[in-house]
Amino acid sequence: MARPSPVARALSQNFLADRRAARQFARLAVPHGETAPLMLEVGAGKGALTEHLAPRCRELRAYEIDRRLLSGLRARFAGTPQVTVVGADFLATPAPRGPFSVAGNVPFSRTADIVDWCLRAPGLTDATLMTQLEYARKRTGDYGSWTLVTIRSWPRYEWRLVGRVARTGFRPVPRVDAGVVRIERRPVPLVAPRAYGRWAELVEAGFSGVGGSLHASLRRVCPRRRVDAAFRAAGVDAGALVGEVGPGEWLRMFEVLG
Template structure:
């Protein structure tokens, strides 16, 4: 069974026997003691508190939070969003690193028996074992590490989320042309959609850049089984070295010339189509073709550096 360009249909591709923005350097961030990904705004812990009650309510509404939901809030700050969640959710896990803010949070949420305040570094936290929803205005300076922490392991209980983040990062995560290996891998299991831009005037203190609201939803029919995540990472890390390269150039070394010809026909691509322009369903065809018609010894493996970051 192959994932073809428009829908999932059986495809007989091969006859038997035929053969990110790099404008900023990495630096250590005192909030988490972890390396920041390139392209992150230089913004200490990113403590910019949203004060627009209408926007906070909109976040909770778009996340479809109900009494049956466990909601994880990352960087709860002074609790403006936490209290809204406490009124709608079955259980709220509000994570905050700043000890002074933790005290404020506990006072503000004292009447909410369904709310637990967790004083911990976000990136050292274990994700909930049960199914959960994320609704957060996350710290700008660790936007990419948080997204990796949430989405790198598709077998977790994350169902959906609404996250407010720096606008540039939101654009990168939702761009039509995918240049980033991690973002492409996330999209095989999750839909990531840009909802709206948010002016810096809605925060106190106002950040130096605008923000955006991003919606994440687990696909009902993922492109691949979760067990294939590592193998898929190996494929796309190999193929996306040059996102503008043609499919033939990017996949040479994995597929034979006859196989590449049939593969392009199956996904509806031409010889000039850049590898970075392929959609998730087309990548599904590429991956399934590789696993069925290419010897395992020829499958690309994840590099050691990416394997360490992934685990």
Template sequence: MSKNILQESQHKARKRFGQNFLIDHGIIRDIVRSIHPQKNDQIVEIGPGKGAITQLLADSCDNLTVIELDRDLVPWLKVKFERHPNFQLFQADALQFDFNQLIKNDQPLRIVGNLPYNISTPLIFHLLTYANKVQDMHFMLQKEVVKRMAAQPGDGAYGRLGIMVQYYCAVEDLFDVPPTSFDPAPKVDSAIVRLTPYAQLPHVADNIKTLETLVNVAFQQRRKTLRNSLKQLLTAEQMESLPVDLGMRPEEISLAEYVAMSNLLGNLATNAAIKHSDE
């Protein structure tokens, strides 16, 4: 066991994995306090690294799964946590991981992670596809990304990420974490965010893919008006039927308005298909 501990202590953060190991014990306790793990929770930690958060989670709950990409850390994690009941470890890429396999007795997952900043946005989008099977998510992210997630219409940070995250989840920006809390210290500030999937969506899109396409196209040219940014999607006549001011910029439109526009687009497409088939 001493050999494994020695290997762990000598393990250097790998840039290709976006590793920054959390070393501030006060911040670690604050994170776990925010999570407030319970004995029977089904907790999943993405990127446990050297186990800074993992140790407190394992001490608090009986069902802990960790997903670690760095195979050099896996043997050490197994040795350190094998004594904990119902601990399981997957050496895997969270971006490709099927979280459905972790569901037991229909109990929702609680997902935790100090996410590598270089994959945080695609990983968040991947996890949102499991939102109906998740109780909550607590992540350490680049502060700028958390601000984008929580941004409201009119904010400079408001965009595709915030709209799609807020479609599925309530977003809480909990607290900031300085670079000195990590080894090596990142060049940016970090923050802890809590995402709580809605039991019932406040705004329901008829087709989520249509909503995603609409938002993506709108924000490709965020400084232009909707009339200009949506030209590639709609005819001038169709745009005039949209329930918003076309002179507004994409960052001024609320989630509710994007969902309403998405549903109208779906209806227009359906009606056009019906008309085409009749001809």
């Protein structure tokens, strides 16, 4: 088995070689026979996903930071007018003003930064990202537990694990399988925009770990009687660990505490 080059390791590059997985990914990124008005592809690489995303987009901007790959990408898609190959760091790119989608086989080492970029972009409608399977499972509650990033953004975004790709489908072969995460902006937020700041503060306080339990952490920012009432309303045991409390239970607690 060929070893990854130093540049590939530095950029966390694992190129998708499984064409069936690439076709399935494109269907997940642009579902139900729709057409994406504008899509940004993160880490286009050699164009494995670009090839299948392009027919589903009116405009596709394929970002690639590795300049060694740009001439090949541009030659491959020279006859595909809706594709623009952009030789730049996706994370340094200003978000488009209007609605747009994001998709890509993201560098595993940069996943958190790319997700954060997406969640901060006002015009993002959805993001379909191929990540380490463990990351995908953690963020979507597939392990039966929940993380700060997911709970904090849940009123605005739905997170789903929509696919898996075996490690053998990449070159070089990584140590772990990949998962496909789908993040979709909700048409109507579950928490009113004026109350979202309070939601974020409450969730961050709960995940602070201060006090030894979720109940104790929330008592630092809310009166105990209200915390007790919130836990009863949500059907959450007072001894529950913060990761055990799901988005629906957080929302019910916020109705009492917010």
